Amino acid sequence: xxxxxxxxxxxxxxxxxxxxxxxxxxxxxxxxxxxxxxxxxxxxxxxxxxxxxxxxxxxxxxxxxxxxxxxxxxxxxxxxxxxxxxxxxxxxxxxxxxxxxxxxxxxxxxxxxxxxxxxxxxxxxxxxxxxxxxxxxxxxxxxxxxxxxxxxxxxxxxxxxxxxxxxxxxxxxxxxxxxxxxxxxxxxxxxxxxxxxxxxxxxxxxxxxxxxxxxxxxxxxxxxxxxxxxxxxxxxxxxxxxxxxxxxxxxxxxxxxxxxxxxxxxxxxxxxxxxxxxxxxxxxxxxxxxxxxxxxxxxxxxxxxxxxxxxxxxxxxxxxxxxxxxxxxxxxxxxxxxxxxxxxxxxxxxxxxxxxxxxxxxxxxxxxxxxxxxxxxxxxxxxxxxxxxxxxxxxxxxxxxxxxxxxxxxxxxxxxxxxxxxxxxxxxxxxxxxxxxxxxxxxxxxxxxxxxxxxxxxxxxxxxxxxxxxxxxxxxxxxxxxxxxxxxxxxxxxxxxxxxxxxxxxxxxxxxxxxxxxxxxxxxxxxxxxxxxxxxxxxxxxxxxxxxxxxxxxxxxxxxxxxxxxxxxxxxxxxxxxxxxxxxxxxxxxxxxxxxxxxxxxxxxxxxxxxxxxxxxxxxxxxxxxxxxxxxxxxxxxxxxxxxxxxxxxxxxxxxxxxxxxxxxxxxxxxxxxxxxxxxxxxxxxxxxxxxxxxxxxxxxxxxxxxxxxxxxxxxxxxxxxxxxxxxxxxxxxxxxxxxxxxxxxxxxxxxxxxxxxxxxxxxxxxxxxxxxxxxxxxxxxxxxxxxxxxxxxxxxxxxxxxxxxxxxxxxxxxxxxxxxxxxxxxxxxxxxxxxxxxxxxx
Numbered sequence: 141x142x143x144x145x146x147x148x149x150x151x152x153x154x155x156x157x158x159x160x161x162x163x164x165x166x167x168x169x170x171x172x173x174x175x176x177x178x179x180x181x182x183x184x185x186x187x188x189x190x191x192x193x194x195x196x197x198x199x200x201x202x203x204x205x206x207x208x209x210x211x212x213x214x215x216x217x218x219x220x221x222x223x224x225x226x227x228x229x230x231x232x233x234x235x236x237x238x239x240x241x242x243x244x245x246x247x248x249x250x251x252x253x254x255x256x257x258x259x260x261x262x263x264x265x266x267x268x269x270x271x272x273x274x275x276x277x278x279x280x281x282x283x284x285x286x287x288x289x290x291x292x293x294x295x296x297x298x299x300x301x302x303x304x305x306x307x308x309x310x311x312x313x314x315x316x317x318x319x320x321x322x323x324x325x326x327x328x329x330x331x332x333x334x335x336x337x338x339x340x341x342x343x344x345x346x347x348x349x350x351x352x353x354x355x356x357x358x359x360x361x362x363x364x365x366x367x368x369x370x371x372x373x374x375x376x377x378x379x380x381x382x383x384x385x386x387x388x389x390x391x392x393x394x395x396x397x398x399x400x401x402x403x404x405x406x407x408x409x410x411x412x413x414x415x416x417x418x419x420x421x422x423x424x425x426x427x428x429x430x431x432x433x434x435x436x437x438x439x440x441x442x443x444x445x446x447x448x449x450x451x452x453x454x455x456x457x458x459x460x461x462x463x464x465x466x467x468x469x470x471x472x473x474x475x476x477x478x479x480x481x482x483x484x485x486x487x488x489x490x491x492x493x494x495x496x497x498x499x500x501x502x503x504x505x506x507x508x509x510x511x512x513x514x515x516x517x518x519x520x521x522x523x524x525x526x527x528x529x530x531x532x533x534x535x536x537x538x539x540x541x542x543x544x545x546x547x548x549x550x551x552x553x554x555x556x557x558x559x560x561x562x563x564x565x566x567x568x569x570x571x572x573x574x575x576x577x578x579x580x581x582x583x584x585x586x587x588x589x590x591x592x593x594x595x596x597x598x599x600x601x602x603x604x605x606x607x608x609x610x611x612x613x614x615x616x617x618x619x620x621x622x623x624x625x626x627x628x629x630x631x632x633x634x635x636x637x638x639x640x641x642x643x644x645x646x647x648x649x650x651x652x653x654x655x656x657x658x659x660x661x662x663x664x665x666x667x668x669x670x671x672x673x674x675x676x677x678x679x680x681x682x683x684x685x686x687x688x689x690x691x692x693x694x695x696x697x698x699x700x701x702x703x704x705x706x707x708x709x710x711x712x713x714x715x716x717x718x719x720x721x722x723x724x725x726x727x728x729x730x731x732x733x734x735x736x737x738x739x740x741x742x743x744x745x746x747x748x749x750x751x752x753x754x755x756x757x758x759x760x761x762x763x764x765x766x767x768x769x770x771x772x773x774x775x776x777x778x779x780x781x782x783x784x785x786x787x788x789x790x791x792x793x794x795x796x797x798x799x800x801x802x803x804x805x806x807x808x809x810x811x812x813x814x815x816x817x818x819x820x821x822x823x824x825x826x827x828x829x830x831x832x833x834x835x836x837x838x839x840x841x842x843x844x845x846x847x848x849x850x851x852x853x854x855x856x857x858x859x860x861x862x863x864x865x866x867x868x869x870x871x872x873x874x875x876x877x878x879x880x881x882x883x884x885x886x887x888x889x890x891x892x893x894x895x896x897x898x899x900x901x902x903x904x905x906x907x908x909x910x911x912x913x914x915x916x917x918x919x920x921x922x923x924x925x926x927x928x929x930x931x932x933x934x935x936x937x938x939x940x941x942x943x944x945x946x947x948x949x950x951x952x953x954x955x956x957x958x959x960x961x962x963x964x965x966x967x968x969x970x971x972x973x974x975x976x977x978x979x980x981x982x983x
Contacts, residue, residue: 288342630711
């Protein structure tokens, strides 16, 4: 064999795989890219010195494989060149539990279907370049992966197994179907335990991925395991780097006297915090007084920017985390506890530094003037929503009288807050801001973290009062940075997009609720629909459809307004302890405050500023940096939502394992071509009645009306219908529940023409398309919509430590009308999809 005449950075890998190695694909592509013209196999062989026949044949086979895989292209004379990437599609891979996947293009064009063969060499979440390769039997565009641009999976969480001398990990994420071979034996994992594995070798068409176990998490049903898994699966930073701990340790436990100098002294004002019973970090305090012609509202926010300076280790880690993550009974904070629960938290009866939004509000609910300044405060009381609600709504109750007695010194300003709330609420109604009800739940635990019950969370007047105060301060902050032309992140919320808007028009029209708004509806148009349906029995379902038509709120330095709240400009200012965008906004405002003698007018004798002091550590970023910050913080928010939703789904499934065989009443919360989801009335969990469990008929799926209709019996199952179900199976691995129908549904009223037939312009799928596939925005629960869109629902204005993050498990939203046979469709196994072994891996 002749000695190789090429230098290949991947020579070691090739030598391990082949007895007589040839140049790697990477080296061949590098040569082809440098050339001015395409090269034949013979020319390539000559260049690399491959003169032996077996080497030349191996090169030809490799070139053929590269053409097959979309890495190279061959012309009519058999000359090879790199694949032309100008027509390739760049996007993110989304895996499916059944092995296939989809490419979600960056340019928001139609998805590409990735076959199970294509999915063998990528993981869910990877960024790839692909080309359109044809259509499948359902008419869907198929894609062929040309190149992996970014391999995003560095670590995985899964269960450890051994079989026939091989050790492997089955990923907990159902969207990753490859098993990971374990290469190290210096671990303590036993079969069935959850582990974290670092991926060393990525999968290929012919080989499984491999990696080394870096952490043993513990047994399957160990208390808190669901949170440990979610933290690692969603790559939520949760360990403080050493330098962060060193910086935190250098902080004094109390506010230094020198730091109080040059600030507006608010310590004599009866500022109070109002939060949940189990809250531990207090971002905001409020005070209200009546003035001639209106009110003075002070919203004092923890001055995190004083302690967390740009470029420090504390700042770097806060940016990495993006936000605090609130799991049931556990919080992963954005800042170390010495700050989040200590120096920055507006705890009662101690001095704290704050950033203040001081507003004058007219009796018409309009902010006539506002000022931002640095202050020092002394919270007079730590109130709770329950206590304030009792004081304001049930003053003669035992709790109401007790609160009035215990907190007599702050009763008057709290009552003034109530007066202001009524004014602001009326203004909100006139503005046309959206306000949806939602079914948020709280999980209550007993001993050993076992779920005792799942209860609804109600929103009382105290929640809404604080919400209006925070909205007012956030709007002032957005107005300030906009008028001052300062770089900052806005909280943007787009109106509905055309495709979703068209579906909504068809649905509302079929219900006798014509949506007469133009092509770009305003919030008031949605508000008009909400007002019309208040007395309807299907109110909740119609609100669900309205929610599903809306976009997701994001952070961006380019202001486009907030559709749901009906604001021209909106920003997050009020929670810098738990949200990084708020911290960024504080830095920008603080820098301007420190460099100006007066801001929006003088405050009087108490206005004392540090004139001429350099704003050290303010870190005024440019637009490019802000764009990156906005994209990152939007991602970390979605990451937190998905992680908390996953944990709550796990806990609900764990709770329902003790209720298999039990019967419950519920409401159909979503309808698809393969069945319908039911939310149980008493315990607020959700499961699937698969179409295979609807015996004796064929069912047509009406996507516009969101219902299944039996073609022979006329029985229909529609969004909002009440049904009775039996819990058939629970799959904890998949976080899914299967229900069997016991009773419910209604007979279709036959008429000359069905309502849906009148909707000539409504989008309808074609029969025979089978199971529809919904995009991610359609699959999110109401609570996720409320949260990411900042559209107030039945949740409080901010989460507190230990409060359930709620949320329904994600569910597909069918997008086509199809006919399904109850007798022919395969029955699911507790929600279908990949099932993981309980002990040994099944072949």
